[in-house]
Amino acid sequence: xxxxxxxxxxxxxxxxxxxxxxxxxxxxxxxxxxxxxxxxxxxxxxxxxxxxxxxxxxxxxxxxxxxxxxxxxxxxxxxxxxxxxxxxxxxxxxxxxxxxxxxxxxxxxxxxxxxxxxxxxxxxxxxxxxxxxxxxxxxxxxxxxxxxxxxxxxxxxxxxxxxxxxxxxxxxxxxxxxxxxxxxxxxxxxxxxxxxxxxxxxxxxxxxxxxxxxxxxxxxxxxxxxxxxxxxxxxxxxxxxxxxxxxxxxxxxxxxxxxxxxxxxxxxxxxxxxxxxx
Numbered sequence: 001x002x003x004x005x006x007x008x009x010x011x012x013x014x015x016x017x018x019x020x021x022x023x024x025x026x027x028x029x030x031x032x033x034x035x036x037x038x039x040x041x042x043x044x045x046x047x048x049x050x051x052x053x054x055x056x057x058x059x060x061x062x063x064x065x066x067x068x069x070x071x072x073x074x075x076x077x078x079x080x081x082x083x084x085x086x087x088x089x090x091x092x093x094x095x096x097x098x099x100x101x102x103x104x105x106x107x108x109x110x111x112x113x114x115x116x117x118x119x120x121x122x123x124x125x126x127x128x129x130x131x132x133x134x135x136x137x138x139x140x141x142x143x144x145x146x147x148x149x150x151x152x153x154x155x156x157x158x159x160x161x162x163x164x165x166x167x168x169x170x171x172x173x174x175x176x177x178x179x180x181x182x183x184x185x186x187x188x189x190x191x192x193x194x195x196x197x198x199x200x201x202x203x204x205x206x207x208x209x210x211x212x213x214x215x216x217x218x219x220x221x222x223x224x225x226x227x228x229x230x231x232x233x234x235x236x237x238x239x240x241x242x243x244x245x246x247x248x249x250x251x252x253x254x255x256x257x258x259x260x261x262x263x264x265x266x267x268x269x270x271x272x273x274x275x276x277x278x
Contacts, residue, residue, distance in 0.1 A: 002247065003060055003255040004271040005031030006263035007216070017042065021053050021061075029267055031060040033102065033257045037067050040088040044095050051097035060255060061096050062142070062214060065089040065103035072106050072119040072152065082106065083127050090131055090139045100142040100214045102173045105152050116152055121164055128169050140171045142214055147178035147227030155179055155197060159204045167209060172201070174215040177230070177259075180238055181222035191242040198252060213254035217270055218261075230259060233266040240270060244277040 009020030010027060017034055024032045032054070036042070042050075054061045066089070069082040090101045108116050124141065131139050143161070146153035158172035174197060180188045188194060201209040219236025221228045233240065246252070258267035 001253050002274055003030035004267045004274070005029045005033065005059070005255065005257055006267050007033045007064065007257050007259040008035035008263060010264035011262070012264065017050050018046070018053055021050060021057065021059050024059050024264070025057040027264055027268065029264065029271070030058065031062070031255045031257065034061060034063040034093070034096070034098075036063060036065055036089050036092070039066055040085065040092055042092050044092065047092045047095035051095060055097055061093065061098035062100040062102060062255070062257070063089050063093040063096075063098060065101060067104065069103050070106035070109075071123040072109065072111060072116060074110055079123065083123060083130075086127055086141070087130055087134075090136055090141075091134070094136040094139050097138075099138050099140045100171065100173065101139060102142045102144055102214070102216075104146055105143045107150055108152055117157060117160065120152060120157075120161065124161060124165060124170060128165060131169070139169075140167070141169060142171050142173040144173035144175045144216065145178045145182070147175065147181050147220070147222070149182065149184070149226055151226075154182065155200065159200055162209070163204055167205060171209070171214065174213055175259075176215060176238065176243065177218050177220035177236070178216075178227060181220050181227050184222065184224035184226055186237055188238055188242075191239075191245060194243045194246045195250070198246065198250065210250070210252050211254070213252065215254060215256050216259045217256050218259040218266070230261055232260045232262050233258070233269050240273055241277065244274045247274075248277050 010023045013023035066085045071082050073079045162170045198210045219231035260266040
């Protein structure tokens, strides 16, 4: 099964997250990513209410953590605060009955690629230990592929991290636009480039990894250093039909969250593309 939904409360909806879940269902969408990018301000009581409503309506919830996350910052207080922001997101999402905690892991900074992986592994180990000690049984850390060369989080790095901890606790979020523009030039230039993403995941993490992929979709404007800003679906140079053909031909599944400026309209546009893919 492939679910589609908006990154946050649909633009055309009035009200908060609870109303956003209802509106998502009314639009004919099946998922919603709660956006905590400016900070986690939802109460646990509201989280539980949102979870109950989402379960009743069969809307799958995930959550995007704050942008202010830099897990391997050389400033210890920054790294510690970053981990706490991920954990705050996890606590709220767990109470809402969701699983995937999505976030940008941070920057390479002073670290080499090899050193940064070791440091990131330590940071994730500590967060996972905290998650388990707090009894957040269903929470999966879902770091997303990042869109700039200075940002930690290439597809290969995230897959290697998931290998270390297993899919029960770490499962990469695939941001197709970020993969496309990360190196400052178009990466997804043919249908086979989409297939390579899933082939790597399946080879390293097993078939389960590609049967329930959590992903982000938007077109993107980029320069030589990577992402500049998001674009509506169809205004960039990503061929989304190729993605859907690969998913259908290989029996893949999961959730696609629209992060375009037209969050719900483009979620519906992507869903229509999927439904018309032969």
